[in-house]
Amino acid sequence: MDLLYDLAERQDLKGKIDAMVNGEKINFTEGRAVLHTALRGRRPEEKGADVYVQENDSLNGSANDSGNEENVVNSSTAEKKVEGKNKKIIVDGDDVMEEVYDVLDQIKYFTEAVRSGEIRGFTGKRLRNIISVGIGGSYLGPEFLHECLKTEPEGITKSLGYTLRFLSNVDPVDVERACADLDPEETLVVIVSKTFTTAETMLNARTVRQWLWDFMGDDKEVVRKHVVAVSSISSKEKVENFGIDTEKYFFRFWDWVGGRYSVCSAVGGIPISLLYGFDLFEKFLQGARSIDDHFINAPLKENIPVIMGLLGVWNMSFMEYSSRTILPYSEALLKLPAHIQQLDMESNGKKATKSGLLVDYPVGEIDFGEPGTNGQHSFFQLLHMGQVVPCEFIGFLRSQHDLCIDGETVSAHDELMANFFAQPDALANGKTAEEVRAEGVDEDLILHRTFEGNRPSSSIIAPMLTAYTCGQLLAIYEHRTAVQGFIWDINSFDQWGVELGKKLACDVKNHMLDARMNNKKIDAGNPATSRLLNYYVESSGQGPCEELWDTNPLTSVTRKTHREHFPPVGHDLKGRDGKLKF
Numbered sequence: 001m002d003l004l005y006d007l008a009e010r011q012d013l014k015g016k017i018d019a020m021v022n023g024e025k026i027n028f029t030e031g032r033a034v035l036h037t038a039l040r041g042r043r044p045e046e047k048g049a050d051v052y053v054q055e056n057d058s059l060n061g062s063a064n065d066s067g068n069e070e071n072v073v074n075s076s077t078a079e080k081k082v083e084g085k086n087k088k089i090i091v092d093g094d095d096v097m098e099e100v101y102d103v104l105d106q107i108k109y110f111t112e113a114v115r116s117g118e119i120r121g122f123t124g125k126r127l128r129n130i131i132s133v134g135i136g137g138s139y140l141g142p143e144f145l146h147e148c149l150k151t152e153p154e155g156i157t158k159s160l161g162y163t164l165r166f167l168s169n170v171d172p173v174d175v176e177r178a179c180a181d182l183d184p185e186e187t188l189v190v191i192v193s194k195t196f197t198t199a200e201t202m203l204n205a206r207t208v209r210q211w212l213w214d215f216m217g218d219d220k221e222v223v224r225k226h227v228v229a230v231s232s233i234s235s236k237e238k239v240e241n242f243g244i245d246t247e248k249y250f251f252r253f254w255d256w257v258g259g260r261y262s263v264c265s266a267v268g269g270i271p272i273s274l275l276y277g278f279d280l281f282e283k284f285l286q287g288a289r290s291i292d293d294h295f296i297n298a299p300l301k302e303n304i305p306v307i308m309g310l311l312g313v314w315n316m317s318f319m320e321y322s323s324r325t326i327l328p329y330s331e332a333l334l335k336l337p338a339h340i341q342q343l344d345m346e347s348n349g350k351k352a353t354k355s356g357l358l359v360d361y362p363v364g365e366i367d368f369g370e371p372g373t374n375g376q377h378s379f380f381q382l383l384h385m386g387q388v389v390p391c392e393f394i395g396f397l398r399s400q401h402d403l404c405i406d407g408e409t410v411s412a413h414d415e416l417m418a419n420f421f422a423q424p425d426a427l428a429n430g431k432t433a434e435e436v437r438a439e440g441v442d443e444d445l446i447l448h449r450t451f452e453g454n455r456p457s458s459s460i461i462a463p464m465l466t467a468y469t470c471g472q473l474l475a476i477y478e479h480r481t482a483v484q485g486f487i488w489d490i491n492s493f494d495q496w497g498v499e500l501g502k503k504l505a506c507d508v509k510n511h512m513l514d515a516r517m518n519n520k521k522i523d524a525g526n527p528a529t530s531r532l533l534n535y536y537v538e539s540s541g542q543g544p545c546e547e548l549w550d551t552n553p554l555t556s557v558t559r560k561t562h563r564e565h566f567p568p569v570g571h572d573l574k575g576r577d578g579k580l581k582f
Helices: 002-010 013-021 036-040 096-116 137-150 153-158 172-179 199-216 220-226 233-242 266-276 278-297 304-318 336-348 372-376 380-385 412-429 433-438 467-488 496-518 527-539 545-549
Strands: 129-133 163-167 187-192 227-232 250-253 323-328 366-369 391-398 457-464
Touching (some): 002 013, 013 036, 036 278, 036 467, 096 250, 096 278, 129 199, 137 163, 137 266, 137 336, 137 467, 163 266, 172 199, 187 220, 199 220, 199 227, 227 233, 233 250, 250 266, 278 467, 304 467, 323 372, 380 412, 412 457, 457 467, 496 527
Parallel strands (some): 323 366, 391 457
C-alpha cells in the first residue's frame, strides 16, 4: 500500500481532488467543470464549512451531518465536527451553490404541491403515477435509488398510493410495460435529457405524450399539466417547443454535471421526491455529503474512496485483472451493480491520457454484479475456480425487513450474512488437495475439488440500508471512479465512445426508410451489415409509419388497461406486531 500511496503523491491525487471540488475545468476535452459534489453541498447560509470551495481551507469534514448512526466512514479525521465560514464556487460567472439550492427549493415546492393535491392533472384528478423517461445516467441512478427506498421503512410509508416507473429502452415493449395499468389522467411524465435531443428518450417522450393526448384530447394544457422536463438551461427553447410549461414544470441542471453523476440533481430529485417526498431525498443528499467531506479532508491512508481507487489501480494495471464484481448482500441494492457499471465503464473506458498520448497500460475494468446469494448461484463458480476477478462485498448489520420463521435457529438476515462473511474467506484461503483428500474424495476428483485461493476481495459493512447510507454508498463509488481516473491520467468525465454508434444508427434508419419507400436493396458499406439489413427489411413485415397510420391511427398503448382504484391508507407489512421486523 505504501507504494500505491507514493504513486498517488506522484500523480498529485490530492491536487486533482481539490481542483475537481473547487470548480476547475478538469473535463479538458469538453472544457467543463466537474461538480457533482456541489449538488449535495451545504446551503450557502448554513453554518459550517462548505467543502465545495474555490480556496480550500483544509477543514476537517463531518462524516455524519444528520447525527444518525448511519455511517460507513470510520476515520477519526472525518468524524471531527466542522466549523467555519461558507465559500462560494463560481463557474462562468455563476454562483454554483446558489443555483443548486434554487433548483432544490423548486423541487421541494413542486413535489410537495403534487403530493398534497395542490397541483393536479388536466381533468382535476390527483397525480399519483410517475413515469420517468430517460436513458443511461438519466435512468440508472434514479432507479438504483428507487429500489433502495422501496423497502426502506420510511419509504414504504411515504410512497403509499403512488407508483413510479422508468421508461428507458427505445424498444416499444418498454413503453407498453411502463404505461400498462396506469390511468393517464393520474399520470405525470418526467422527461430527463440534458440536451433534450437524446434520440431514444425523445421518441419515448413523444410516444407517451401521444398516449396522454389519446385519452384526454390534444389540448395543449394536457402536456402543460402532465409533463415535466429535467434538462439544461440551454435546452429551454426545445422544452418549450415540446409543449411543456417552462415556468413551473422545467427543472434545470448544468453542463458541469455528467449524466452518470447526476442522480443528486433534479434527475433523481424529481421522480424520487414525487414518490417518497423531498425529505427522504434530502437524507440521501446528506449521506452523499458526509462522504464528500471525508473524501476531501481525510488523509490518503484513511480515505475510503482513495483506498478503494488505489486497489482498483493495483488490480487492473499491475495484476492485470480485467474484471471486477460488486456483490451487495441486500436485495434492495439489486440495481447498484448496473449503475456502477455505467458510472465506472463510461468514465474510465478510455484510450488517451491528458497529455494526448495513447494509454499503454491496462485501464478500465469490466464491472458486473448481482445481489446476495443470487450471484453465488450464477457466476461464483468462475470466481472461485476460473479467472481471477476482484470482488467487492457490501453488507449490513440490520436488514430493512428481517424475518424469523418458527423452528429456524437464525433469522433470514443472519443466513444471508453468514454467506457474506464466508465467501471472502473461501476466495482468500481456498481449499488444498490435502483437505479434500482428508474428506475421502476419490483421487481422480481431487483436482476438480481444490480451490487455489489468494483471490482478492474487499468488504464494506454498514448499520442498515437507509436513504442516508444509500447516499454514502453512491458517493464512495463516484469518488472511487474519479480516483482511478486521476491516477491513470485520463478524463473520467467525457464519453465520446458512445457517439459513433448513435451516428451510425441514424444512417441505418435512413437506409431502411429508403429501402421501404423505394423498394430497393441496401448497401450499408459493410457486406455483413448489408445482408442483415436487407433480410430485416424484407422479412420483418414492417413499413413506413405513414402506411401504418391508415390501419392503426392510435398508439398501441392507447388500450385502456387501468382500473379505477382508491389508494391504500396503510400497508400490510406487520412490522414489530408480527414476525417481520424493521
